[in-house]
Amino acid sequence: MTLRHRAVFAGLTAVCAFALTGAPAAASADTGGLSSAASDATAQLPAPGDFDRADAYEEDPSLSSDIDLLSGGSARLAPQALSSEMKYFAENESGSNYNQGFSYGDGYNAMGFYQFDRRYALVPFIQAVYEYNPTKYAMFGPVVARGEELKTAAIYDSATKQLTEIGRLAEDAWHAAYQTDPTEFAALQDAYAYQEYYQPVERILRNTFGVDISGRADCVKGLAWSLCNLFGSGGCQKFFRDANLTSSMTDRQFVNALCDAVVRGVYTYDYAYADSYAARYERERATCLAYIAEDEASLSSTLPFADVGDAWYTDAVAYMYEHGYMSGVDGPVKYFYPNSAIKREDAAVVIYNILGGGQSLQACGLADVNQGAYYAKAVNWVVARGYMQGYQNAAGVYTEFGVGDYVTREQLACVIANIARVPGSAVDASKFTAMLDWRETSPWAQGGVIWALANGVINGVPTANGYTISPARNASRAEMAVIMKNCIDQSIF
Numbered sequence: 001m002t003l004r005h006r007a008v009f010a011g012l013t014a015v016c017a018f019a020l021t022g023a024p025a026a027a028s029a030d031t032g033g034l035s036s037a038a039s040d041a042t043a044q045l046p047a048p049g050d051f052d053r054a055d056a057y058e059e060d061p062s063l064s065s066d067i068d069l070l071s072g073g074s075a076r077l078a079p080q081a082l083s084s085e086m087k088y089f090a091e092n093e094s095g096s097n098y099n100q101g102f103s104y105g106d107g108y109n110a111m112g113f114y115q116f117d118r119r120y121a122l123v124p125f126i127q128a129v130y131e132y133n134p135t136k137y138a139m140f141g142p143v144v145a146r147g148e149e150l151k152t153a154a155i156y157d158s159a160t161k162q163l164t165e166i167g168r169l170a171e172d173a174w175h176a177a178y179q180t181d182p183t184e185f186a187a188l189q190d191a192y193a194y195q196e197y198y199q200p201v202e203r204i205l206r207n208t209f210g211v212d213i214s215g216r217a218d219c220v221k222g223l224a225w226s227l228c229n230l231f232g233s234g235g236c237q238k239f240f241r242d243a244n245l246t247s248s249m250t251d252r253q254f255v256n257a258l259c260d261a262v263v264r265g266v267y268t269y270d271y272a273y274a275d276s277y278a279a280r281y282e283r284e285r286a287t288c289l290a291y292i293a294e295d296e297a298s299l300s301s302t303l304p305f306a307d308v309g310d311a312w313y314t315d316a317v318a319y320m321y322e323h324g325y326m327s328g329v330d331g332p333v334k335y336f337y338p339n340s341a342i343k344r345e346d347a348a349v350v351i352y353n354i355l356g357g358g359q360s361l362q363a364c365g366l367a368d369v370n371q372g373a374y375y376a377k378a379v380n381w382v383v384a385r386g387y388m389q390g391y392q393n394a395a396g397v398y399t400e401f402g403v404g405d406y407v408t409r410e411q412l413a414c415v416i417a418n419i420a421r422v423p424g425s426a427v428d429a430s431k432f433t434a435m436l437d438w439r440e441t442s443p444w445a446q447g448g449v450i451w452a453l454a455n456g457v458i459n460g461v462p463t464a465n466g467y468t469i470s471p472a473r474n475a476s477r478a479e480m481a482v483i484m485k486n487c488i489d490q491s492i493f
Contacts, residue, residue, distance in 0.1 A: 056272070093113075102155055122170075215482075227258075242265055303321065345404075352382060364384065406474040
């Protein structure tokens, strides 16, 4: 079973057939019809529209290292295919046209599926494609050589009503690159936009707002991406703040809160194209909610649990159930009990199901572990591995595992750190000290909690005044599912 339309792949194996021709339907600000520049050099083109992305675009200077990841850095561009759900928002920008050239709707400033603007990303993207394969994409060589000119020179000649020479050079090279290999050139656009605009916004949400969207539906990711694409890595943050986003929101709640914030905010912040932006994000809301409705219908027909609907933990519960890592309680009706605290022995079973591989080890020798119980093999394994230990007596000897006791959030963080942390590795403690209650973390647990927060294994608990670790609170079964899936998704184990 595949839920939430998650389909982000490396390489080209999942690239769908892309449209080879066709004019896009609407400008990014919906300020008028948008059409590709004519291939006939003598054709007259309409005067530039008044929409200017720069009017609303604001970058976060602190993220310059992220935005410049591919332009001048050590990273190299490689083709990447993304789900249509994740990149749905391009229908409001280029009409989802990878072959889109300069057009009057954006003032002859942008090209491609994601409307790479010549003042921001267009030239770095072209350079990255050229460096990826200078033989196949040799047509971009002259454009790269004149990159600085392309960023600032006029693209439209009002006297002739045609593109200027530099504009025609870039336009023709773009179409030639697309015709050379439509699938690969489309996937290169996906890869660059994903790394330059989506990844930074995911980090913004996680590091600044304490909200991790990495496991959410692709349409939620696309919504956040579209805001970064249109308003910049700095401009999008006012909407994230105004939406009061939390990790506990369902996808439906997340989309509605964010779209509400944008529809209100474009007027509050007095954007020049407020009406167009508001209309666009009502369309984006409708698109996202349609995808989510499909997810909800799929969940209701496939998950057996009567108490798991569309919630912040649903994807994780579905994943853990599908892979046999966690199950529910059988009966006339099957329940998962997502909000119930998880016991130490059950946490051991989950970890063993993921990592143990069925291995049997000798009895741990702890007094409260019944070797005939369902959890015995798992407890023996985690104790032997040193991932969980138990309680010590006055002499410092471990005598009991703590069967029947619940696992606290700080204990669970330490267990994961025991499994994955490299001894002696340096860890950034800034996220830890940003939590309102970081001083309440037990001294013995601080190292593990710092590591788990820094690596996105656990996240803060939202409150009215900020985020807390809630270190002594018992971890719920839902939290256990989410934390384990975070570890799997991030290749921590």
